[in-house]
Amino acid sequence: MVDPLLRLLGTVLNNVGPGINIVLINGVTGDVQKTAHFDMYGGDVKPLMEFLKSIQSGSVALMASYDDPSTKLTEEARELIAELGSSSVKSLGFRDNWVFVGGKGAPVQSDFEKLLKNDHGKNKYDNWPELIEIQGCIPRYLGGGGR
Template identity: 55%
Template sequence: MRVTGVIRSVVLLVTLLGTWFITQTYFDHSWKVISLRSWLGVTNKARIEQPPRHKCGNQQSCPQNYFAFKIISGAANVVGPSICFEDVILMSSVRNNIGRGLNIALVNGTNGKLLKTGIFDMYSGDVNKLDAFLQEIKVGTIVLTASYDDPATKMNVKVREHFEGLGSSHVKKLGFRDNWVFLGAKGMKDKSPFEEYIKNDRKTNKYDGWPEMLEMEGCTPRKMD
């Protein structure tokens, strides 16, 4: 019995020593080197090489003395529009400051600060409110506009002329349930390069009764005093 006990003790000791040896040689050296991140092939270099995030989530950054912007129209009468300027969301459903018709944000063209926002129902609203809003815009103000649902049923000649004065090329033909995004400025001498328009046409509409959503991004120059 004593011999058997000694043998058992020796076997247990050898097992413990073997376990300790494996732990020291493998886990202390190999396991510390092999991490989950490296096992998945993710290195610090890969993280460094990720592309930088640009203002408003745009594809490119803007040069000095230019403002970054992104304007997204509404999708049918379900998803509202959004307006981003210098990485700040000026209007969106999250901010709860959008509505059917035209959604307009006015920005100081020199310092990029938000001056005012407005929502104008162009289906059953009062177009005179939009007329007064546009008349009060001062020279040097940047005007960002996004349509939602219907931008034009109530639009009259006077309002269209205001937008033409801000640099719009497409406002003359804007109609029922068309989609429109536009960036212009009070005092522009030429037509704005920042405008997109899509006609409501049941043959080409993406949604039932509405064309597809529009998204426009870019860099607009700062007004230098």
């Protein structure tokens, strides 16, 4: 079985890159609204912040790091991601592996988040932590459907 996220985001679709990769999904219909990636090592944080500020209430945001998600990530950008339900974004560091699913307007912290810190003494792949995954059914409240 192919991971559903790979159908939305990947090198074959040419919509991923180093930094933070995001898929926005309509929380009611499940339709993909946007995909984007933001280079947080060599790029500028402003486009990421504009993207985060443009997310509509009721949208589901799927985020995954690739290479470095944090070098240019400002406190304001971290707060915008935290408002989507992330509890780990504030401690996100250089080359950490991070996956997160949150919702604009969600009343609680997301249970769909994993962070694996880059630790040269514990990394599986030399300078890189091992792969992480999350899976499960996203509750309606993350999609803005209410309960």
